[in-house]
Amino acid sequence: MEYKNTSKRFREIVRVMAKYGFGYIVDSKVKSKGSPAKNLRMAFEELGPTFIKIGQILSTHPEMLPEEYIEELSKLQNNAKPVSYDEISQLFKKEFGETIDNVFLSFEKKPIASASIAQAYKAVLNDGTVVIVKIQRPGISEGMEQDITILKKIFKLTRAKLQDALIDPAEALDEVLEYTRQELNFNNEAKAIEKFHDNNKDVKFVGCPKVIWSITSSRVITMNFIDGIMINDKENLIDNGYDMNDIGRKLALSYCKQIFDDGFFHGDPHPGNIMIEDKKIYFIDFGLMGTISDSLKASLNDMMIAVATKDIDKMMSSILAIGILKGSINKDMLYDDINYLFSTYLSLPLSSIKISQLLKEVSDIANRNNIRLPKDLTLLIRSMVIIEGVIAEISPEINILEIAVPYVKSTNRASLFPSFNDLLTNSLLYVKDYFEITPKLSRVLTTLLDGKLKIQFQHKDLQEPIQDLNKMANRMIFALIAGALIIGSSLILNTNIGPKVFGISIIGISGYVFAAVMGIWLLISIIRSGKL
DSSP states (O other): OOOOOHHHHHHHHHHHHHHTTOGGGTOTTOOOOSOHHHHHHHHHHHHOHHHHHHHHHHTTOTTTSOHHHHHHHTTOOOBOOOOOHHHHHHHHHHHHSSOHHHHEEEEOSSOSEEBSSEEEEEEEETTSOEEEEEEEOTTHHHHHHHHHHHHHHHHHHTGGGGTTOSSOHHHHHHHHHHHHHHHTOHHHHHHHHHHHHHHTTTOTTEEOOOBOGGGOOSSEEEEEOOOOEETTOHHHHHHTTOOHHHHHHHHHHHHHIIIIIISEEESOOOGGGEEEETTEEEEOOOSSEEEOOHHHHHHHHHHHHHHHHTOHHHHHHHHHHHOEEOSOOOHHHHHHHHHHHHHHHTTSOGGGOOHHHHHHHHHHHHHHTTEEOOHHHHHHHHHHHHHHHHHHHHOTTOOHHHHHHHHHHHHHHHHTSOOHHHHHHHHHHHHHHHHHHHHHHHHHHHHHHTTOOOOOOOOOSOHHHHHHHHHHHHHHHHHHHHHHHHHHHHHHHHHTOSSEETTEEHHHHHHHHHHHHHHHHHHHHHHHHTOO
């Protein structure tokens, strides 16, 4: 990525955004043309790696953007024009103090893959080991930091025009900055590979590359080459004696383990990142990994049990346990939403239900009921969509939910029988709580029997209805007074009493004028309130 001076890059960003119909961000006179979602994708593609990465991150957040934007941004590809070998070799020497020729027996100068952040090369170590060397593009880190700083300035200048935006631009950019900093440090990816290996070392049919730590740094990662067959190359796999149903079943089991047991899953399991070699499923490219906390993992397990047992209360408790409340919650409405979900989906056989769609429905229910779900769950839903697509392609007979539910039930069955130490600890805690609660309960009962117990009620969200009632009462009184003035003035004019001008009672005419003013005022008040 060419690292440009700030003012030049600023002008370039504004020019490209205006070209694709987003000039209104900086000039309110410019109107957007064409499909905004498609235009946004094309603008991001032209602006390069930072914007491609922003789009890819936003595509994993359906709670932030409408579906049409999610679909378009999901099309963003990492493919990029490769930088020269000379630039790559200079970066390598800067990282390790040695040339590529000294470290490797052979090194293919043409990259086997060129993405927006890094390029991958095939090489051979001096001991004959075939490896893949992933080297970061020179200047990519500085360029991304520069772009995000410029975007923050643009959004700060145009904050008033973006008040109705679906997402908070500053919040989204902070997330992009945090994510890219983690991804640009290849040590994080190397550690993710090691963790994945440790989690699956006892699983005979799952593997991952081995990191060569001596040739790994924050900008270079080296791992052994997986010379396998891509998982969706069905013809080649069948020719080599593989059973596609067996592969599909094992892939589903592996992903269930990653989610429900390990709480650490591959975040981008598309066919290009899953290889078959020596009867093992190899996951590669660990740049995007999802982490699930113990509490979220327990709630996901409970959700699967709730699906299996059609337990609405358990599903509701799980959603409330993992979500962050954004406002007041109507539990009756939440119960009805889950009941509708169960009646819609669980009347079908498990083979007809997609787990990704089920999780998305749960996410939609949470959003409708003022509950914000964790970001990790959003990545999980996206990953489940991808893995279900892979399984459907290689083995249409396999349904991941049919495997996930029995898997969770079997793992939860073991948790029903705690160890002796856990049982002893919990028993001591219950005894401790009993002795603390007993005197408190005794005081409550004594107060109740003495007739001194007081119950305090607190109402919530009644202020607005009370204000509406006050306005309604004031308008009725206003209308009654205006009506009384009209009637009174009519009687005065009929009897023609009091001071007169041109033979007409001044008091009667004055009453009509006051009534007209009050009527117009009342009408304007009602129209401005929007509740005509």
